[in-house]
Amino acid sequence: MAHHIIVRNPEVTRTCTRCKQTLPISIFPTHKDRRARCRPCWREIRRDKYIKTNTPEERSKMAAFNREWHHRNLENGKCRVCSQARMEYGQYCETHYIQQAARLNIGKCSLEDVEILKKKFEDQGRKCFYTGEPITLGMNSSMDHILPISKFPEQRRNLQNVVWTTRNFNWFKRDFTMDELLFLCQSVINYFNR
Numbered sequence: 001m002a003h004h005i006i007v008r009n010p011e012v013t014r015t016c017t018r019c020k021q022t023l024p025i026s027i028f029p030t031h032k033d034r035r036a037r038c039r040p041c042w043r044e045i046r047r048d049k050y051i052k053t054n055t056p057e058e059r060s061k062m063a064a065f066n067r068e069w070h071h072r073n074l075e076n077g078k079c080r081v082c083s084q085a086r087m088e089y090g091q092y093c094e095t096h097y098i099q100q101a102a103r104l105n106i107g108k109c110s111l112e113d114v115e116i117l118k119k120k121f122e123d124q125g126r127k128c129f130y131t132g133e134p135i136t137l138g139m140n141s142s143m144d145h146i147l148p149i150s151k152f153p154e155q156r157r158n159l160q161n162v163v164w165t166t167r168n169f170n171w172f173k174r175d176f177t178m179d180e181l182l183f184l185c186q187s188v189i190n191y192f193n194r
């Protein structure tokens, strides 16, 4: 059966109005007021603003305060973001681990998004979507895009396209689509059973 993939946003690249670079759409914020500039440009804008509105003394005071706060949380076995108890692996509570991991994989991640990803993890029975191996968050957990974002950049922020896998399996899957993956696995099986 052929799968029909509805591509809602056919735009794959965009030219940033600030740095004039043409970049993958996943590098741009989704909010309509921000999407004209790329994320690295927004980071520079925020940093410039921070430097302009705070004196060097204020900045070093804030940095020292943050460092101290994170350090104290880590020393006391707490999450470095919210100071709740942290998971067995890593430096975060479950919520902030998922949020940090999602920020790397899908971009901005609200606490509602975290709840969706948590529910997904439970619905998968805390197992790898592809292999059924048990997953421990922060230890061997990884987030995978079923439709790989290198081929479907508009699917980066679609949580329905995200599943939990083991780190090993995600590494193995690379940017294969489901069809490519199954074809490869079947080829190995066929060849070794010949």
Ligand SMILES: [Zn+2]
Residues within 6 Å of the ligand: 016, 017, 018, 019, 020, 021, 037, 038, 039, 040, 041
């Ligand atoms: Zn830019």
Ligand SMILES: [Zn+2]
Residues within 6 Å of the ligand: 079, 080, 081, 082, 083, 084, 092, 093, 094, 095, 096, 097
């Ligand atoms: Zn936390």
